[in-house]
Amino acid sequence: MGTVFMMIKKLQEALKTNGRFDGALILSPENRFYFTGFASSDGFLLISADRAVFITDGRYIEAAQNQIQNCEVVLQQSAGKQLAEIFADMGVSAVAAETERISVADFAKYGDFLKPIRLIPDPLLDEMICTLRTVKEPQEIEKIKAAQRIAEAAFDHILGFIAPGKTEKEIALELDFFMLSHGADALSFETIAVSGQKSSMPHGVPDRNIVQYGDFITMDFGAVVDGYHSDMTRTVAVGAVSAQQKEVYNTVLRAQEAVLAALRPGLSCKAADQIARDVITEAGFGAYFTHSTGHGVGVEIHEFPRLSVLSADTLEIGNVVTDEPGIYLPGAFGVRIEDMALITPNGCENLTQSPKELIIL
Ligand code: ZN
Numbered sequence: 001m002g003t004v005f006m007m008i009k010k011l012q013e014a015l016k017t018n019g020r021f022d023g024a025l026i027l028s029p030e031n032r033f034y035f036t037g038f039a040s041s042d043g044f045l046l047i048s049a050d051r052a053v054f055i056t057d058g059r060y061i062e063a064a065q066n067q068i069q070n071c072e073v074v075l076q077q078s079a080g081k082q083l084a085e086i087f088a089d090m091g092v093s094a095v096a097a098e099t100e101r102i103s104v105a106d107f108a109k110y111g112d113f114l115k116p117i118r119l120i121p122d123p124l125l126d127e128m129i130c131t132l133r134t135v136k137e138p139q140e141i142e143k144i145k146a147a148q149r150i151a152e153a154a155f156d157h158i159l160g161f162i163a164p165g166k167t168e169k170e171i172a173l174e175l176d177f178f179m180l181s182h183g184a185d186a187l188s189f190e191t192i193a194v195s196g197q198k199s200s201m202p203h204g205v206p207d208r209n210i211v212q213y214g215d216f217i218t219m220d221f222g223a224v225v226d227g228y229h230s231d232m233t234r235t236v237a238v239g240a241v242s243a244q245q246k247e248v249y250n251t252v253l254r255a256q257e258a259v260l261a262a263l264r265p266g267l268s269c270k271a272a273d274q275i276a277r278d279v280i281t282e283a284g285f286g287a288y289f290t291h292s293t294g295h296g297v298g299v300e301i302h303e304f305p306r307l308s309v310l311s312a313d314t315l316e317i318g319n320v321v322t323d324e325p326g327i328y329l330p331g332a333f334g335v336r337i338e339d340m341a342l343i344t345p346n347g348c349e350n351l352t353q354s355p356k357e358l359i360i361l
């Protein structure tokens, strides 16, 4: 609970000094969870420089009162009236809402409720929250690691399960069943398991496609623990590999390791992406690396910062980012290798412990 307590405190510091708004209305489930540590489909988090109030309905009130320790918890009765009363009581004059996560209709509705207090759509609030969320607290990192340990155990397990004749769907379900029966609260996303020609599709959907001798199988999967996600990808071969498969695999691996070796505070995310792209381009496969190199992971599976040509961000201590280059040869096969790394004062700590050298089952 110490961690979430600090998160509200940090946002309150930003409220005191920004000069544009002195209150925040947090409506999105992700950010309500981030600040309170309490997951719910509905609720309102009201924050001023020195107070924080969580309003939730009868379905959640008992659990919220038991679990939330860093703000007042209030039973929702007439939300509009309560929002106006509490913000008035807080003495705020302008309240910011999350522009990236609130609908135009909700914005108009809550704006009417709050009058005469102004509700303003200010992207600065999104930026403040994003800045907080990209730098992970130690307790957040522990949850991500716990989630990753479960995914790694699932990977160990699946190596003994994959065989010619199994379908992609069976492999994906086996990974899912293993993770959910070994401590995962949920899956990070719909598990990807694609084999043979279909491995050339970065986000192919597992189906009845049957694993054959000589196939590559790419598996991209993750577990959720206490609201925090993990993300890993491994490509393994069945039976034997061709010279070209080996060349492509080792190129992706070199690109992936070159990025890991370079990750450190102060490195631009664009430069991190370019490192992978350079290795793959020099090997002649530049046209077949069709996505960005990585992304932040945390309360959501895709967060900032993004390791991408479009990113203007710079890596900071406490970021958790994936490193996941790939090469996809249409109609032939594909390879992706993905680890998660924590940016540390001197470089990075690879949070992924599963082996990466080519495994031929
Ligand atoms: Zn992934």
Ligand code: ZN
Pocket (backbone or CB within 6 Å): 231, 295, 322, 324, 338
């Ligand atoms: Zn990823």
